Amino acid sequence: MAKVRYQYNESTLSYEKVKISKGKRALQILGTLVAWLSGGGVFYLLFTTFYDSPKESQLKNKNDEILLQYEILDKRLDQMSAVLADLENRDDNIYRTIFEAEPIPDNIRKAGIGGVNRYKNLEKFKGEADQVIETSKKLDQLSKQLYIQSKSFDEVIELAKQKEDMLASIPAVQPVSNADLKRMSSGFGRRVHPIYKTVRFHWGNDFTAPTGTEIYSTGKGKVVLVEHSGSGYGNHVIVDHGYGYQTLYAHMSETKVRQGQEVKRGEILGLVGSTGLSSAPHLHYEVLKNGAKLDPVNFYFNDLSPSEYALMIQLSQQENQSFD
Numbered sequence: 001m002a003k004v005r006y007q008y009n010e011s012t013l014s015y016e017k018v019k020i021s022k023g024k025r026a027l028q029i030l031g032t033l034v035a036w037l038s039g040g041g042v043f044y045l046l047f048t049t050f051y052d053s054p055k056e057s058q059l060k061n062k063n064d065e066i067l068l069q070y071e072i073l074d075k076r077l078d079q080m081s082a083v084l085a086d087l088e089n090r091d092d093n094i095y096r097t098i099f100e101a102e103p104i105p106d107n108i109r110k111a112g113i114g115g116v117n118r119y120k121n122l123e124k125f126k127g128e129a130d131q132v133i134e135t136s137k138k139l140d141q142l143s144k145q146l147y148i149q150s151k152s153f154d155e156v157i158e159l160a161k162q163k164e165d166m167l168a169s170i171p172a173v174q175p176v177s178n179a180d181l182k183r184m185s186s187g188f189g190r191r192v193h194p195i196y197k198t199v200r201f202h203w204g205n206d207f208t209a210p211t212g213t214e215i216y217s218t219g220k221g222k223v224v225l226v227e228h229s230g231s232g233y234g235n236h237v238i239v240d241h242g243y244g245y246q247t248l249y250a251h252m253s254e255t256k257v258r259q260g261q262e263v264k265r266g267e268i269l270g271l272v273g274s275t276g277l278s279s280a281p282h283l284h285y286e287v288l289k290n291g292a293k294l295d296p297v298n299f300y301f302n303d304l305s306p307s308e309y310a311l312m313i314q315l316s317q318q319e320n321q322s323f324d
């Protein structure tokens, strides 16, 4: 329905009815609406620039709360890292030391996580993302360190299982029966050579005993060398005990084992003699760890009491002449 309006006509000097079409009328209403809405929009923009809506305040509070929770989580992560550091320390300095395993190098324990940027997805959360990325990095680091630590404990458990075998293998007794310990005649170190009569390094322990006295393997192992010779060590035997240890028995009158034979601790390897470079019947005994010659006196612990051990050390330190 068209609305009736009046307009002053200057030529007729009277008001005349003006008819406004439906379309024009609709346009007018639309214009008014647009004006109202845009006015409201400006007002809304002004208002929201200076004041938060209740919903926004709520979200902001929630956000602050989440960030606080993150900080708490972060602190707890730090505490867990400290506990793990203590575990790693005990692992390297106690457990791995007991079983003679090398400590795990720091660069392996603390190695970062390589590859593509794992935190790319998080970077889109501007601002607060720093906290989230930091926490994620810490978590990744912690899980990696935990993994390495658990692997190390697996290894320690394996070493503990081997320990029994290791204890049976490592040289731990004297190579001849030596109840009164008097047979230990010359120790490890600088000694006068019995034949050259000059001071030389003596790389083993000499045990004097009558020819034919039994010589025992000082630990479980495999005979890796049986050599019959008229010089140097004379007739001698080398036993490999594993774990880096070897023992050498020299100047035998007779050998009683063959190469490749498995022997137990206490098994007879041969008999005392004076073959090779030797001044009188005796056993020259050497202990090697990874090829280096060690003082055998430290490997008689299985059959000596503390006081006997002290006497043995004293005997081995006498500045006498070796039998070589």
Ligand SMILES: [Zn+2]
Residues within 6 Å of the ligand: 202, 204, 205, 206, 283, 284, 285, 322, 323, 324
């Ligand atoms: Zn000797």
